Amino acid sequence: MKKKTLLIPALSTLLVSTAVLTNTVYADEPVENAVPESTVALPPQVENNSVEPQAENSEVATPEAPAEPAEVLPDTTETSEPTSEESQPQATTQENPVVTETDGTVTIINTNDIHGRIEEGRDVIGMAKLATIVKETRAQGETLVLDAGDAFQGMPISNSSKGEDMAKLMNQIGFDAMAVGNHEFDFSLEQAIKLEKMLEFPLLSVNTYVDGVRLFKPSVIIDKDKTIEGDEFVVIGVTTPETATKTHPKNVEKVVFRDPISEVENAIAEIEARAKAEGVSYKNYIVLGHLGIDASTKKEWQGSTMAEALSKNPLLKDKRVLMIDGHSHTLAEATYGDNTIYSQTGSYLNNVGKIVLTKDDMKVSFINAEQGKAYEADPEVAATVAEIKERYEEVNAVVVVDASPVELQGERANVRVRETNLGNLISDSLLEYSKTGFSRPSNLAVMNGGGIRATIQKGQPITKGDIIAILPFGNFISQIKVTGKQVVDMFAHSLGSMVQKDSETGEVIRDENGQPLLGASGGFLHVSGANVYYDTNLEGEARILYVELLNPETGLIEPLDFGKDYYLTTNDFLAAGGDGYDMLGGAREEGPSMDVVFAEYLETVDLNDYEVINPNSRLISIDSTLDTDNDGFPDFVELILMTDPSNPESNPGMEMNDEKHDKQMMMSMDKQKSDSSKQVPVSYAKKYDTLPNTGSSNDTMLILLGLSMTTLGLYGIKKRSYGR
Numbered sequence: 001m002k003k004k005t006l007l008i009p010a011l012s013t014l015l016v017s018t019a020v021l022t023n024t025v026y027a028d029e030p031v032e033n034a035v036p037e038s039t040v041a042l043p044p045q046v047e048n049n050s051v052e053p054q055a056e057n058s059e060v061a062t063p064e065a066p067a068e069p070a071e072v073l074p075d076t077t078e079t080s081e082p083t084s085e086e087s088q089p090q091a092t093t094q095e096n097p098v099v100t101e102t103d104g105t106v107t108i109i110n111t112n113d114i115h116g117r118i119e120e121g122r123d124v125i126g127m128a129k130l131a132t133i134v135k136e137t138r139a140q141g142e143t144l145v146l147d148a149g150d151a152f153q154g155m156p157i158s159n160s161s162k163g164e165d166m167a168k169l170m171n172q173i174g175f176d177a178m179a180v181g182n183h184e185f186d187f188s189l190e191q192a193i194k195l196e197k198m199l200e201f202p203l204l205s206v207n208t209y210v211d212g213v214r215l216f217k218p219s220v221i222i223d224k225d226k227t228i229e230g231d232e233f234v235v236i237g238v239t240t241p242e243t244a245t246k247t248h249p250k251n252v253e254k255v256v257f258r259d260p261i262s263e264v265e266n267a268i269a270e271i272e273a274r275a276k277a278e279g280v281s282y283k284n285y286i287v288l289g290h291l292g293i294d295a296s297t298k299k300e301w302q303g304s305t306m307a308e309a310l311s312k313n314p315l316l317k318d319k320r321v322l323m324i325d326g327h328s329h330t331l332a333e334a335t336y337g338d339n340t341i342y343s344q345t346g347s348y349l350n351n352v353g354k355i356v357l358t359k360d361d362m363k364v365s366f367i368n369a370e371q372g373k374a375y376e377a378d379p380e381v382a383a384t385v386a387e388i389k390e391r392y393e394e395v396n397a398v399v400v401v402d403a404s405p406v407e408l409q410g411e412r413a414n415v416r417v418r419e420t421n422l423g424n425l426i427s428d429s430l431l432e433y434s435k436t437g438f439s440r441p442s443n444l445a446v447m448n449g450g451g452i453r454a455t456i457q458k459g460q461p462i463t464k465g466d467i468i469a470i471l472p473f474g475n476f477i478s479q480i481k482v483t484g485k486q487v488v489d490m491f492a493h494s495l496g497s498m499v500q501k502d503s504e505t506g507e508v509i510r511d512e513n514g515q516p517l518l519g520a521s522g523g524f525l526h527v528s529g530a531n532v533y534y535d536t537n538l539e540g541e542a543r544i545l546y547v548e549l550l551n552p553e554t555g556l557i558e559p560l561d562f563g564k565d566y567y568l569t570t571n572d573f574l575a576a577g578g579d580g581y582d583m584l585g586g587a588r589e590e591g592p593s594m595d596v597v598f599a600e601y602l603e604t605v606d607l608n609d610y611e612v613i614n615p616n617s618r619l620i621s622i623d624s625t626l627d628t629d630n631d632g633f634p635d636f637v638e639l640i641l642m643t644d645p646s647n648p649e650s651n652p653g654m655e656m657n658d659e660k661h662d663k664q665m666m667m668s669m670d671k672q673k674s675d676s677s678k679q680v681p682v683s684y685a686k687k688y689d690t691l692p693n694t695g696s697s698n699d700t701m702l703i704l705l706g707l708s709m710t711t712l713g714l715y716g717i718k719k720r721s722y723g724r
Helices: 002-011 127-140 164-173 189-198 260-278 303-312 379-396 421-437 464-470 484-494 594-602 635-640 658-674 698-706 711-722
Strands: 039-042 106-111 143-147 177-179 208-210 219-222 233-239 255-257 284-290 320-324 331-336 340-345 351-357 362-368 399-401 444-448 476-483 525-528 530-534 544-551 556-559 565-571 588-593 619-621
Touching: 106 127, 106 320, 106 340, 127 143, 127 164, 127 351, 127 379, 143 284, 164 189, 164 379, 177 233, 177 284, 219 260, 233 260, 260 284, 260 303, 284 303, 303 320, 303 331, 303 340, 320 351, 340 351, 340 362, 379 464, 399 464, 399 594, 421 444, 421 476, 421 525, 421 565, 421 594, 444 484, 464 594, 476 484, 476 594, 484 525, 484 530, 484 544, 484 565, 525 530, 525 619, 588 594
Parallel strands: 039 331, 106 143, 143 177, 233 284, 284 320, 320 340, 444 565, 530 619
Antiparallel strands: 106 351, 208 255, 219 233, 331 340, 351 362, 444 525, 476 565, 476 588, 530 544, 544 556
16 A cells, blocks of 8 residues: 555656546548638727737747838839730830729629649539639629639649649639738749749739848739729738748748738838829729738737728728738638728638629628539639649659558558557658758657548559548648647547447457557547557546657657647648647648658658557557556556566566665656666657557567556546646
C-alpha cells in the first residue's frame, strides 16, 4: 500500500492529467476534407469586439506603414473594357460621348477561394457551370465578374499546371478583375508574376510591395459601356498581411504587405483627387479583398474592419461601396452605415455570389451548389475542362517510387481506429516539411484518418495518381501554436470513440493484441514526433495515460508539459477546427498542398522502415491492469524509465524494501528528466522495441500485457499532475 501511495507524487510530473474524453460518435462518411464553412450574417457596424484577436506569431512581419501616401504607378489606374481577347486592359483616355444616364442597375458575379475547383463535384459548382451563370447574367444586363483571391492552388488537377490551367479558364469565362490571395504565391513568386501576365484581366493588390514598389496593379476603373455615364466602377485590390506566414516563407522573402486600410484609403484619396482634376465623378467603389473575418486575424486586417472604415470614409459619402472579400472561407453578408455592404461566398465554388445594384438598393444573394445543378455546363468551357483532365491524367501516371517494398495500409476500417504505417508515413512527411517550411520547426504532426483514402500494395509502383488517391481533398499543410493542454485535449478527442462491439453478442471486439478496438472515426489522428499511451479499457479522463513530444532543438523526446507552448503541423482542415477539433484553430502558418509535400518525402525516405502495418509504436494501446513483476509499480512506468518489467535483474535496486524502492523510483524519474541518455530521438519503432507488432508471437504479446498501469494509481497521478 505504501508503494502505491508514494508512486503517485513520484509520477506527477510525467503523466498527463485530466484530459476530458468526449466519446464522440462520428459521422460515417464526413463531407470532403475541407475547412468547415459557416453562414455568417454580420450585424450593421460590426465591431468584432466580442472576440479579441489572438496574439500575432512573433515571426510575422509587421506591415510597413508608408511614411507618406503610397505612390500610384502611372499604369495602375485604368479605364478599361476587358475582353477575353485582350492581353492587358487598355487605358481609355479619350472623352466619352454621353448618350444617357444609367438607372444604376448592375449585377456583380463574385467568387473567392476557388482553390482549384476546376471540375464540378459534390457541393462544387465547377467552372463550366460558373461560365453558364456568367453568360446568363450578362444576357440580362450589365455584369461584372470578380474574384477575391486564392483561385489557382488547391486541387491536384490545378496544382499540376501550377495554376496555369485555372488562369486559362478564368480568361475563357471573362473575369473583370481579381485580388491577390496568399495562396497565389504557393508556386513561387516567379510563378505568381507569370500567372499575372497570363491573365487577360487585372490581378490587383494595393498593399503588396517589393523594394518599395508595388508588385501588382493597385486598382482598375471598369467602364463597361462608354455611352452610359455613372456606371464606372473603381475596383481596388488588397491582400492579407498574413500572406507572410500563410504561404511558404521562401516564396515571399522580398515581399512586404503593408497595412490594408491605410493603403486602400490612400488609393481612394489619390483616385478622387485625380477625378476632381479631370472633372469626372465615380459613383461606385469596390474593394476586392483577400482579408477574411477569422477571429484569429488581427482586427485591423479583417475584411469587416475594412468595410466599417469604408463606410466612414468622407470621400465615399453618397457613393455605392462594396467590400467583396475572401480568405476566411466564410459565407457572410453585412451592411455598414448607409452605403457599404460586405459579402463573401464561402469557398471551393460551393456558392457563387450575386450582388444586384439598382439606383436605390444593393442586394446580396448566393447561388449554392444545389441550385447550381439546374444550370447546364457551358460547352466551350466544359471542353477545356475535359482537355485539362486528360492532360492531368497523363501527369498522374508519372512514377514517384518504382516499387513499394511494403504494403502501405490506408483501408477505412484500419486508419480510422488505430495507428497504421501509412498514417505514420504521411505524418512524418508533415513533420519533415516543418523543419524548413515554417519559421520554426514543429514538435509534432498529426493527420486525420478520414483524410486517408487508399492503400499502396507491396511491390506496386507509386504514381502521382496513387498519391492523389490517398490524399484526394487538396488540403494544404498548416502549422499552429498549441499548449500542452490543447495537445492532451486533442488526443482525448482523437481517442474518444466508443469501443466496437459485436452486433449479435454485444461483446467487445478486440485487436490482435487483445485490446478493445475503437469505433471508426474520421477524426482519429496519426502522429509523428509524439508518443501517446492510452487504454481503451478505460473511460473518460483516465483513457489518456501519458504523452511525450519531440524537442526539435535536441532531437529528443520529452514529457509533455501541460502549460508549455508547442508547434503542431497538420492540414488546414484540422488546423481550423475540422472533425470537431474546436480546441485547435487560431493563427497559423501555411504551406503547399499536402500531396506535393508527401510526394517529395516519398522520393527521399526508406519505405522499409514502415514494414509493420499496425506497429503500435506511437499510439500505444495498452492494458493498464497488470504489474508483471508484482513490485507495486506499473509495468508502463517501468517502460517509460527504460527498464524491463519482466526482468527484475534489469532494474538495479528495484528489489529493495518499500522505502528504498520508492526512493529508487523517484530518483530514476528525476534522472530520466535530466539525463539525455534516457531520452531518444524520434525514429520509427526504435524506442519501443519491446512492443509487439501485428502478427507477433505469443511471447511479445505477453510483453504488451506488461506495459500497463493500475487504474487507481493512474487516477491519482493525473489528479496530482495537473491539480484537478
